[in-house]
Amino acid sequence: MSEIVVKDLCKTFNQNTDTVDALKNINLTIETGDIYGIIGMSGAGKSTLVRCFNFLEKPTSGEVWIGNKNLSALSEKELRAERSEIAMIFQSFNLLMQKNVIDNVCFPLRLQKISKADARKRAKELLEIVGLSEKEKAYPAQLSGGQRQRVAIARALANKPRILLCDEATSALDPQTTASILELLRDINKKLGITIVVITHQMSVVSEICNKVAIIEKGEVVENGLVEDVFNHPKSSAARELILRGDNEKTGGIVETINAERKIRIVFTENSSYEPVIANMVLKFQTAVNILRADTRNVGGVAKGEMILGLPEDTTLQENIISYLRERGLEIEEVTGDV
Amino acid sequence: MFDSQVINMLLEGIRDTLYMTIFSTVIAYIFGLPLGICLKVTSKDGLKPNKIIYGILDVFCNIVRSIPFLILLILLIPFTRFVVGKSYGSTATIVPLVVCAAPYIARMVESSLNEVDPGVIEAAKSMGASNLDIVFHVMLVEARTSLIVGATITTGNILGYSAMSGTVGGGGLGDIAVRYGYYRWQTDIMIITVILLIILFQIIQNVGMKIAGNLDRRK
Numbered sequence: 001m002s003e004i005v006v007k008d009l010c011k012t013f014n015q016n017t018d019t020v021d022a023l024k025n026i027n028l029t030i031e032t033g034d035i036y037g038i039i040g041m042s043g044a045g046k047s048t049l050v051r052c053f054n055f056l057e058k059p060t061s062g063e064v065w066i067g068n069k070n071l072s073a074l075s076e077k078e079l080r081a082e083r084s085e086i087a088m089i090f091q092s093f094n095l096l097m098q099k100n101v102i103d104n105v106c107f108p109l110r111l112q113k114i115s116k117a118d119a120r121k122r123a124k125e126l127l128e129i130v131g132l133s134e135k136e137k138a139y140p141a142q143l144s145g146g147q148r149q150r151v152a153i154a155r156a157l158a159n160k161p162r163i164l165l166c167d168e169a170t171s172a173l174d175p176q177t178t179a180s181i182l183e184l185l186r187d188i189n190k191k192l193g194i195t196i197v198v199i200t201h202q203m204s205v206v207s208e209i210c211n212k213v214a215i216i217e218k219g220e221v222v223e224n225g226l227v228e229d230v231f232n233h234p235k236s237s238a239a240r241e242l243i244l245r246g247d248n249e250k251t252g253g254i255v256e257t258i259n260a261e262r263k264i265r266i267v268f269t270e271n272s273s274y275e276p277v278i279a280n281m282v283l284k285f286q287t288a289v290n291i292l293r294a295d296t297r298n299v300g301g302v303a304k305g306e307m308i309l310g311l312p313e314d315t316t317l318q319e320n321i322i323s324y325l326r327e328r329g330l331e332i333e334e335v336t337g338d339v
Numbered sequence: 340m341f342d343s344q345v346i347n348m349l350l351e352g353i354r355d356t357l358y359m360t361i362f363s364t365v366i367a368y369i370f371g372l373p374l375g376i377c378l379k380v381t382s383k384d385g386l387k388p389n390k391i392i393y394g395i396l397d398v399f400c401n402i403v404r405s406i407p408f409l410i411l412l413i414l415l416i417p418f419t420r421f422v423v424g425k426s427y428g429s430t431a432t433i434v435p436l437v438v439c440a441a442p443y444i445a446r447m448v449e450s451s452l453n454e455v456d457p458g459v460i461e462a463a464k465s466m467g468a469s470n471l472d473i474v475f476h477v478m479l480v481e482a483r484t485s486l487i488v489g490a491t492i493t494t495g496n497i498l499g500y501s502a503m504s505g506t507v508g509g510g511g512l513g514d515i516a517v518r519y520g521y522y523r524w525q526t527d528i529m530i531i532t533v534i535l536l537i538i539l540f541q542i543i544q545n546v547g548m549k550i551a552g553n554l555d556r557r558k
């Protein structure tokens with residue numbers, strides 16, 4: 001079943017005399033149970049897009065369907081009721097700083113007029129889920145970033161939502177904390193069956209937990225599909241850039257100065273990792289290739305090797321190398337420009 | 340040094356000053372707090388932007404605040420007489436004090452509410468909170484430290500203004516200072532009243548800041 005369907009969505013902002021097209025003709029379908037990544041550079045419009053999913057931003061035109069409800073057709077009151085089914089977490093956590101952990105988690109329950117005792121009971125269960133039971137009396141200022149995001153997640157889950165929107169939820173966290181929060185999100189998706197939408201600028205986040213991804217650039221969806229397909233064969237330049245450049249913090253920047261004449265990107269699937277393909281290739285052709293980059297990543301739970309090779313100048317030799325690698329079942333793709 | 344008559348007079352002065360200050364502050368907040376909330380809610384980035392309502396409230400606050408208190412005191416004499424039946428004495432002073440303080444409080448409240456993290460308000464909206472929920476359960480709660488600091492400053496100001504009303508027979512320590520110090524050249528009594536005012540001010544300031552600090556959970 002489709003959980004979120006976006007049809008021809010446009011959003012225009014009026015800034016004084018200028019109009020800015022933040023989103024142009026977005027069409028997306030997110031299925032129940034998906035962990036759907038929406039990735040793009042900052043300013044691409046992804047945060048605006050996710051706010052259209054719960055109508056914190058009203059689209060200029062187009063439709064957003066949540067389940068079988070068209071959000072633009074709802075009254076303000078119905079919309080508020082619907083929002084309790086669509087939870088959201090944020091980069092800056094957005095907890096009530098003057099309330100302690102348990103009162104923060106109770107907050108959305110109290111909004112729904114649930115009695116104090118019932119709300120507390122539910123809040124305790126939620127804090128159990130996110131692993132913060134012993135912190136219920138602490139105030140947000142006394143917690144670390146990761147703990148604060150856990151409280152925010154508990155609060156988001158309070159009203160048993162069907163959808164959880166994550167707006168750069170791990171961008172303010174260090175890599176270890178990010179990993180543990182992503183694990184928690186994956187757990188929530190599996191155990192509670194909540195559809196998750198992840199907004200991020202980090203490819204590592206998408207490859208870590210998402211099953212589907214949409215790449216958004218300058219307000220348009222330039223590519224979408226299964227994470228594995230997009231990762232293996234990025235079609236758009238934006239996708240390529242995000243995949244190749246995406247993890248600057250991990251690789252410490254990418255070789256931009258090395259300008260081999262022809263470069264190819266190889267993705268190793270499970271089977272190909274057993275054979276020492278590159279070494280065999282070098283032995284066979286008796287020529288050196290320049291390894292510009294090599295990396296292993298976890299894409300949807302599967303280890304994927306990735307390598308960028310600078311090929312020798314001889315064009316027939318280049319073609320031979322490429323066909324040799326193709327025969328070994330590797331995903332090959334040409335890379336142009338500075339990688 | 341002083342006979343019991345003077346001491347009694349000073350004690351009455353303290354009582355009247357506190358009476359004026361406390362009642363004026365409380366009544367001024369009854370008007371100023373909702374006014375400040377309205378300013379914030381109807382402002383450009385508020386929950387329900389409304390240029391017309393914001394414009395009217397904005398100009399109204401500016402006009403009242405730009406009138407010097409002493410002039411306001413005199414201008415309001417007919418109104419004061421209409422409300423409390425007379426235009427002199429401690430109770431009568433409360434009327435101009437409230438009129439003077441309410442717009443000031445509105446501005447203090449508006450600026451306190453401006454400090455609330457917009458992200459927290461957005462989070463509340465995403466949970467389906469109504470605007471009333473947001474005002475009462477998010478904005479006023481998150482801004483409470485700043486609101487109490489504002490109230491402390493306001494109370495101090497009203498204490499000062501209540502003394503000023505002594506020039507037109509307002510009652511309290513200011514009245515004593517003007518009558519004895521200015522008209523009768525009894526400098527010693529004037530100095531005592533000034534010292535008493537300083538002490539009162541210090542108490543208000545310290546208690547207010549202490550409460551604000553104790554209620555702040557951001558540290």
